Amino acid sequence: MLRGDHNIRASVEAIGHHSRNGSLPDAMRAFDSMPAWNLVAWNAILAACARGRELDLAAAIFRRMPDRNLVSWNSILAASIRAGRLDSAAAIFREMPARDLVSWTSMLGAYAQLWGMIHQAEDFFREAMPQHDLISLTCIVTAFASAGQLDRAKEAFDRAPARDLVLWNSILAAYVHAGRVDDARMTFDRMPEHSLVSWNSIIAAYSHQPIEAARLFAAMPEENLVSWNSLIAAHSKIVDEAAKIFVAMPEKDLISWTTMLSAFGESGRIDESKHLFDRAPEKTLALCNAMLNTYARHGHLQCAKSILDNMPVHSLSSWSSFLTAYASNGDLHAASQIFSSLPCKDSILSTAMLAAFADRGHLQEARQIFAAMPDRDAIAWNTILVAHARAGKLHSAEKIFDRMPHGQRELIAWATILTAHAQAGIPNHARRVFHEMQAWDHLAHDACFTNFLLACSRDGRVDQSRQCFGSMSVDFGLRPSKQHYCCVIDALGRAGHVDDAYGLVAGMPYVADAVDWLCFLSSCKSSCKSYGHFQRRRLAVENVLELEPRNGPAYIVLANAARIDGVDLRPITPEREEKTNNR
Template sequence: MFFGRALLQDGRPLLMLIESCKTLRQAYQIHAQTVVNGLHIHLYPLSKIFSLFALFGCSESLDHSRLILSRTDVPNVFMWNTMIRAHSRQELHGKAVLLYPSMIAQARALPNHFTFTFVFSSCARLPTPVPGFQIYGHVIKRGLESDTIVMNAFIHFCCGFGDLHSAQKVFEESPVRDLISFNTMISGLAQGRKPHAALSLFTVMTRSGLMPDHFTFVALSSACSGLNNYRLAKQIHNLVYMYFGFVDCGRSAHLVGSVMDMYLKCGEMEMAEKVFNTLQNVKSSAALSCMVSGYARAGKVELARQIFDQVDEKDTVLWTAIISGYSQAGQYTEALSLYKEMEASGIKPDKITMVAVLSACAGLGAITFGQRVYNQCLKKRLYGQDVILITAIVDMYAKCGKIHAALEIFHGVPNYQRTTHLFNAVISGLAQHGHGKIAVLVFEEMEVAKVSPDEITFTGLLYACSHSGLVEEGRSLFKSMSQMHGINPQMKHYCCMVDLFGRNGNLDEAYKFIQAMPFEANSVIWRSFLSSCKLYGDVEMGRIASTKLLEMEPDHGARYVLLSNILASTKHWEEAGKVRKVMEERGIQKPSGWSHIELLDGTIHQFPASNYKLHPQKEEIASKLGEINGRLRAAGYAPSTVNVVFDVDEEEKEMIVSYHSERLALAFGLLNSGPGEVLRIMKNLRICSDCHLVFKLLSRAYEREIIMRDTTRFHHFKNGLCSCKDFW
């Protein structure tokens, strides 16, 4: 019997029925009829029915196909391959790969090149490359290492894990290299950020007589997008014209989109806009997302928003692009409210969306929202597969004041997933929380795990040392940078060192260090030094730093404030007044301070300094501030007014201090929370020493834990003490 022409009892051809099958119900009916007709005992119709279920695309149909497979005595290679492909399509890559050993163990059917192609495609999406390499052993055993299709799949797998070395070795040893081999390799080099290697491979390809196709140029433009080289971008664009003429934007949307993205990533907005406009009515979702993120990267969030708003059917990527755009621009509240809109519109976020949202939560310090997003990640099973997502979660916890939660997650991450970024997030988090010694221990762990540190690792480490008073550790880490790790210290590292010496009172050493630097110190260094001079009341050194600063940045408000503070704190009122006058004459304003507090329900309330008069609870806040002042006096507190710049009378100075934005947020927090609840406050400037003292006293007077994040670090106030040990 020729089963390809098998007919059911009513005369209908089985294959045609299978091909036209649209619903799962129809599929079950066809299967039932096959059984009635006795066709199911023959392998050919059975495997056709089987693939109908396997590739139908839902979990129920896949379950049914598993059932058929388990009841088949000797499944053939076609059935195994279909099963592997079906699991892969439903993103069940682990299960897809595990089918391979089952196949080898049970079947008499030998794996063919389709088997390996499907298996490698799933292996590329596993969290570890180990199974892929084990299966490559079988490829060699089966003598398929010269099969171009299998080799292409393996090269793709290697590139997915960033193992360009293995990919290139196989590529070069391959006896036959086709267009797909070259495209895969060029694309792999692009992803692995080897643009020059990708370019030279392109030359090899054209010299060998192969004609590039659209895929080649998509890969090539992606490779060159990171080079920031306008001329090269233009050359590639010209090559596209040379090979394909004026490309049909409808059919070549991929290619046009990639060329546009290359211009965007080179910062060539005008050319990108030109290409974008050629797309006219066929603007693909990808092109729109590119433009949105391109504008956002260029700091033009409003333009990005305009494009976003004009799109009727927004997909996950477009939503993510705009959310991430706002987050990167520091407009975290807007980012979070867009995420809420996205949820309401029914578009499902994916792991990349979550990364963008978590980064906004981290920026804002919004722990309730952040925790909700984390729970969503767990529920949607997004967590665990992706290192960047893990890094974003760790960073969110650290920046929202829960460093222990951050550490707990970090400790659960297996070694093969620990990247430089992840270590950096943990080390910087620990630094912000003042856990310098633990940061150094984590760094030692990093060295043992052979994860290479970069300049960001050292920024975090040196920062941690300077904020924990670890002068010797800092000194030796700084030395090890160039001597052991081949990283040349940059301005920011020198800045940390000046901070390290200055904060610990070694002002002379800090000054000598600045003078011995291999390049001219920038304003950040002088500001750090000036802060230390203020901390230790060294007017002479402070004057040197101030003079330098005013020369360098005559329009920067904070410098004037710091200088007049230092003069005021040492009662040089007259000079402080002069500075203020210069500031007024030049029309410079002090940066305005604000604080916000998050309540348990996740709502965030923001307070600008000295201003709560517009707040709906203004009367309660005023009376709470009065009560606070009373409690403070009872605790023997006298306001320190060294931070108040001007020589006004003492009472007025006290008033100005008592209206610092963090105090307003605290008063509001006490009013709107239950006893024993932790108060979480974020401030956009550094906390002043007076507020710091007040927060310590109030943590005892009200028996409250207060967690406060300022621009430089976290302060945990509890029982009259602060975690920074008054060192910040």
């Protein structure tokens, strides 16, 4: 090999190394220091810009390239996709002189994963793609799964004319990523064959069940580093067991050291984290960040600063951890100074500073950070939305929600605006948001149903309340909680359906406590003048007094009910009086 070729190869490897460690400035310096650039070097720095989400820099480099190949075009396409620029990505895709399966699957994944355009992804897959092979099928399954559309991912998997091991592993990984352990296990058991990837995925599924993870590990025909690392991760909450596994490993890599160090740190065993850090064969960026996070999480700011000062390179996540450490310890001034001093700020750093201001109610400062961000991801949008909702700025929160790109309107955003309307006493708006959320294929979670039921109750929509309550289990597979029952009980009582409300309290699959019975009594207040259900209320009061004999509000409710219904209020039964006196 010629010396010049060796130097170019070493420089290209350096560019890749810095890019993987999140240090684009170092990658650029490695590129600029090269005496000459070939196509491989140009593609390497272009890929580094794409990885760093620096679309403008990537576009400038792409324009400077003397020659381009398919790798170059796919890299600039990836840069546009990662930067969230649908218009730019679509234009590049149309301009490409040639396309391969990577090009097509990149666009397919972008439609489904990045922008949340599930229907467009399906149309793109069925009509535009020239090849529908197992690779593209795997991509559509992964795309649907990443967008939270597991049912559609399963439909695409079931429609496949043939299934190879990669496609099986794809649907398995989808279930694992979504935390659907039972479905993952069922898929694993159905697979005609298993690879190491399959075994490692199913062990990862049991990351919170160390006993089952260990049993699966023992059943593996062979293991690799990924298997061992998954086993350590599964035992991370049982630190002593994780430490035994770490010692027993035949070999260790960066992930092994980092996972074990983080396990010690999360359990508060900082000295052992530091001991492991000192023993590590290489102080990589990831390991330094793990030690920095450990110190930062526990408020050891000077130790965190020492780690930061001694790091050979800093990633933006390093600065983010350091900045968050000061903010979490109440020193927003220091955090703000650190943020202002950084020459390069990405969305992660800006979002960390935004969250620091928002969590402490500094809404004006949070707005300024948000306004200055060139690119905003879903986390940034949700953070500023929640900040306004918490501050009671409902009109501003609505404006932010309406401005959010549809692809970044995650469930938390819908839940936040729904909750804000419900708590502000605007039930009709809360119900509208709930129905819009369903129209956009966002599956509601427990809190969304709670707020919708609360809105129905306040607005007197008893039929909608009943329908929504029934839909939870039938259409969404959710088991209603006691809180959901109480919302429906409240709606029934307010609407004068006292017998139905009483029956729901008595028949729900939870043990009714004094709070539940008082909820029933409270809901019946508004219907007292129209409905003479004194006996139901009296039974409810007796249930409250059985549970809490000295509950004063219960006596008051019963006395008011007797006065309104024109019933003579007899003293509580001798048996009850005797029980009360004995206590």
